Amino acid sequence: MKTVEITPRNKSAIYSGLVKKEAAIRKNGRGTFVRKGPMRAGAATWSHKKFKGSVDLKREAAELVRAKIRSRTAEDELGLLRSFVGFVDRYFHEQVATITIHYN
16 A cells, blocks of 8 residues: 655645546546545545556645555556556646655
């Protein structure tokens, strides 16, 4: 399991932006991430079309976003990590101050 912490610049709402962007991409029939599970305030679970596993997103205090990336195989976990960090960089690079990866 790997934990990714995303610290925003100027307390911008990265979590809500992530959720809205994924929904907009999915609505157009594109994208590789798919939201799964029940709708919860401040938390979401995504799965990937190609890699097995999940990305559990959670909004923390001061708009910090914490994502737990889990998979049974190391290769799929690495693929999920690359995809998620790429997604954040592609769409939210101007709003992100730091991205920290914790290897658990």
